[in-house]
Amino acid sequence: MTALLETRGLTAFYGDFQALFGVDITIAEGETIAIIGANGAGKTTLMRAISGVLRSDPETILCRGEAIGALAAPDILARGIAMVPEGRRLFPSLTVEENLLVGAYGKRRGAWTLGGIYDLLPILKERRNTPATALSGGQQQMVAIGRALMANPDVLLCDEISLGLAPVVVRDIYAAFPRIRASGAAIVIVEQDIGQALKVADQVYCMMEGRVTLSGRPEELSRDDIHAAYFGAPSHEHA
Amino acid sequence: MNMLDTIVQGVLLGGLYALFAAGLSLVFGIMRLVNLAHGDLIVLAAFLLLVLVSTLGLNPFLAALIVAPVMFALGYALQEVLFNRTLGKDVLPPLLVTFGLSIVIQNGLLEGFSADSRRISAGPLETASMGLGPVTVGLMPLMALLSAVAVVVGLNLLIYRTALGRAFRATSDDTVTAGLMGIRPRKIFAVATGLAMVVVTIAALYLGTRANFDPTAGPARLIYAFEAVIIGGLGSLWGTLAGGVILGVAQTVGASINPEWQILSGHLAFLAVLLIKPRGLFPRAVD
Numbered sequence: 001m002t003a004l005l006e007t008r009g010l011t012a013f014y015g016d017f018q019a020l021f022g023v024d025i026t027i028a029e030g031e032t033i034a035i036i037g038a039n040g041a042g043k044t045t046l047m048r049a050i051s052g053v054l055r056s057d058p059e060t061i062l063c064r065g066e067a068i069g070a071l072a073a074p075d076i077l078a079r080g081i082a083m084v085p086e087g088r089r090l091f092p093s094l095t096v097e098e099n100l101l102v103g104a105y106g107k108r109r110g111a112w113t114l115g116g117i118y119d120l121l122p123i124l125k126e127r128r129n130t131p132a133t134a135l136s137g138g139q140q141q142m143v144a145i146g147r148a149l150m151a152n153p154d155v156l157l158c159d160e161i162s163l164g165l166a167p168v169v170v171r172d173i174y175a176a177f178p179r180i181r182a183s184g185a186a187i188v189i190v191e192q193d194i195g196q197a198l199k200v201a202d203q204v205y206c207m208m209e210g211r212v213t214l215s216g217r218p219e220e221l222s223r224d225d226i227h228a229a230y231f232g233a234p235s236h237e238h239a
Numbered sequence: 240m241n242m243l244d245t246i247v248q249g250v251l252l253g254g255l256y257a258l259f260a261a262g263l264s265l266v267f268g269i270m271r272l273v274n275l276a277h278g279d280l281i282v283l284a285a286f287l288l289l290v291l292v293s294t295l296g297l298n299p300f301l302a303a304l305i306v307a308p309v310m311f312a313l314g315y316a317l318q319e320v321l322f323n324r325t326l327g328k329d330v331l332p333p334l335l336v337t338f339g340l341s342i343v344i345q346n347g348l349l350e351g352f353s354a355d356s357r358r359i360s361a362g363p364l365e366t367a368s369m370g371l372g373p374v375t376v377g378l379m380p381l382m383a384l385l386s387a388v389a390v391v392v393g394l395n396l397l398i399y400r401t402a403l404g405r406a407f408r409a410t411s412d413d414t415v416t417a418g419l420m421g422i423r424p425r426k427i428f429a430v431a432t433g434l435a436m437v438v439v440t441i442a443a444l445y446l447g448t449r450a451n452f453d454p455t456a457g458p459a460r461l462i463y464a465f466e467a468v469i470i471g472g473l474g475s476l477w478g479t480l481a482g483g484v485i486l487g488v489a490q491t492v493g494a495s496i497n498p499e500w501q502i503l504s505g506h507l508a509f510l511a512v513l514l515i516k517p518r519g520l521f522p523r524a525v526d
């Protein structure tokens with residue numbers, strides 16, 4: 001069976017600087033995977049490569065067996081891969097509702113509509129005519145997630161959605177995830193919050209310095225393994 | 240009484256200037272591109288209208304309906320093959336390329352049509368006028384002003400009420416994230432420049448029927464358009480309309496004092512606005 005989305009020996013460069021060294025990741029239909037790692041581990045670069053913001057060698061990223069590594073972002077979206085970018089990147093000239101509607105620009109049909117998003121995240125309906133960047137950080141993150149869902153993705157890439165948010169706000173945002181999973185979308189969560197990642201993921205990948213250093217099902221991974229993969233040295237204080 | 244007439248004529252003239260400026264304002268608002276060939280493209284459209292009107296005997300308004308899609312296609316192609324390559328962090332390449340295009344268009348028109356000044360005949364409409372209270376207004380200048388208002392209303396509806404308009408604004412905010420939404424910024428820019436060229440066709444219709452023009456008339460039109468955009472504030476189409484009207488009124492008031500002061504007083508009004516409100520009268524809230 002071919003995977004929904006797969007990277008094979010994916011590399012990435014910023015000029016002379018190599019950010020990814022042969023990354024292999026596999027996502028099945030409807031699966032939720034978490035990619036954890038410290039700052040600079042290459043998680044965001046991986047998301048940028050998959051979403052087409054960075055171009056790669058065609059054969060290093062496969063979607064249902066099709067080589068998509070060299071495609072531009074709009075063509076990646078057309079294959080059902082939508083991204084919630086790091087830092088949210090809402091459009092400041094647009095209201096909350098307009099930001100959501102822009103998410104549907106690619107016109108992929110599916111279960112998610114404006115009404116469905118408002119049902120999932122009711123606060124957005126209350127604030128729908130507000131300029132998007134006037135919202136609180138947590139609400140802006142909800143807009144970014146809703147905007148990506150409006151494309152009715154088969155794969156939802158979520159890059160650092162809890163970064164800079166209070167724990168209670170993060171909990172509210174993650175509360176929406178069971179319903180997103182129920183819609184059938186596979187989810188890729190990039191997190192520095194390991195606890196959150198282990199809670200929601202079917203499969204965890206840990207990255208360090210542009211390489212996958214550990215992968216497995218959350219229940220199979222010991223705390224020490226994760227610590228070593230995350231920081232590059234075994235844990236002493238928590239052993 | 241006489242002053243009222245002067246101001247009314249100035250407002251009507253301002254409608255024409257707003258038409259010159261609206262396309263420039265649209266393109267700048269979406270992609271921060273200053274098209275130095277804008278005036279020459281107006282003159283090019285005027286010559287296309289002239290050819291249709293003089294050789295086929297078409298009504299100028301009907302001719303404009305034919306020229307508009309041609310100019311849209313020209314604008315789309317120019318953006319796609321030329322201007323898109325110049326957009327980036329550096330502001331100099333688009334200025335140099337559009338300046339070069341301006342020279343190419345002027346010389347192309349000189350080759351094709353000679354340096355003679357021309358005029359598009361609008362028949363009896365040219366001299367038609369109507370009483371409006373104590374003043375008499377020409378029908379064509381009045382239609383130019385109404386067209387300018389219609390263009391601004393139409394473009395604002397497009398920008399604020401349609402999916403294409405949302406894509407314009409989203410691309411203007413952030414091209415990379417717009418790409419993640421399935422928007423192709425280069426296509427969006429090409430459509431925007433195409434639309435600007437439709438507005439240019441409308442401007443050319445009133446330019447060509449109002450006064451004489453020749454292949455070198457473009458740069459002066461560009462200056463008026465540019466001043467109207469700056470007076471109104473970058474990115475605001477209603478501001479651009481107001482800017483055109485202020486420029487027109489300043490010119491007719493100056494001319495009523497001394498005919499030689501018409502152009503000068505327009506430029507002085509522009510400088511005065513820059514001194515008092517450097518960002519224009521109605522700058523956009525963002526950036």
